Amino acid sequence: MSIDVVQNQTEINAVLGEFKRDRDSLIPVLQSIQGRLGYLPPEVISAVAEHLGLSESTVYSVASFYTQFKFKPSGKNIIKVCRGTACHVGGGERILAELERQLGIKPGETTPDLQFTLDTVACIGACALSPVVTVNENIHGRAVVSKILEAVAQKKGVAVCQCP
Ligand code: FES
Incomplete structure (x- = not known):
């Protein structure tokens, strides 16, 4: 596992720890993770899905529907x-x-x-x-x-x- 993935996972876990396991938290969770990482790396989908009790396809569908969410890192x-x-x-x-x-x-x-x-x-x-x-x-x-x-x-x- 690369250092980036480990760092991302640490940030993702920190955000997930701030939110209850409530499906209504999906968008705030995604916003918070993107706020920390600047984008939503692939490992976010499964981690968020597991935490909120949603399917990965549901999390991805919501994240990809809103243009505010980015799946690639942005430039400085x-x-x-x-x-x-x-x-x-x-x-x-x-x-x-x-x-x-x-x-x-x-x-x-x-x-x-x-x-x-x-x-x-x-x-x-x-x-x-x-x-x-x-x-x-x-x-x-x-x-x-x-x-x-x-x-x-x-x-x-x-x-x-x-x-x-
Ligand atoms: S057209 Fe209004 S700011 Fe560009």
Whole structure:
């Protein structure tokens, strides 16, 4: 058993110990485990199913139904490009294409070094700043997006496209 699996199991057991063996706890349990690990590794399904007296297929069905649950680890930096109308008009698609090129991944994917996860988001209500990109919890508008592209390119060792 690898160190990661042992560490994950320790975290999973700690979370399960905080919840009663109650089927209604399924979503809070999954949220809590994801809060600790950043995603739901495969061993979560059987451990949660056993603890709550549910079938593994039930746990997996619920976890896979909600987009909040991730089955792969996310990158240290989660970059989301807004695909709302104002941001689309403002050049969001070109920014997304440039980030895809720099990072070598598509939306929903994470770089192999786990440094970046790229994703898209619907309008986040900051249309006046369009095009908008979020990095982790921070919202960045037009003025900062070029700096984000430069920073990512520098980190990945690729040239910055001047197109967006
Ligand atoms: S369309 Fe992007 S923030 Fe509204």
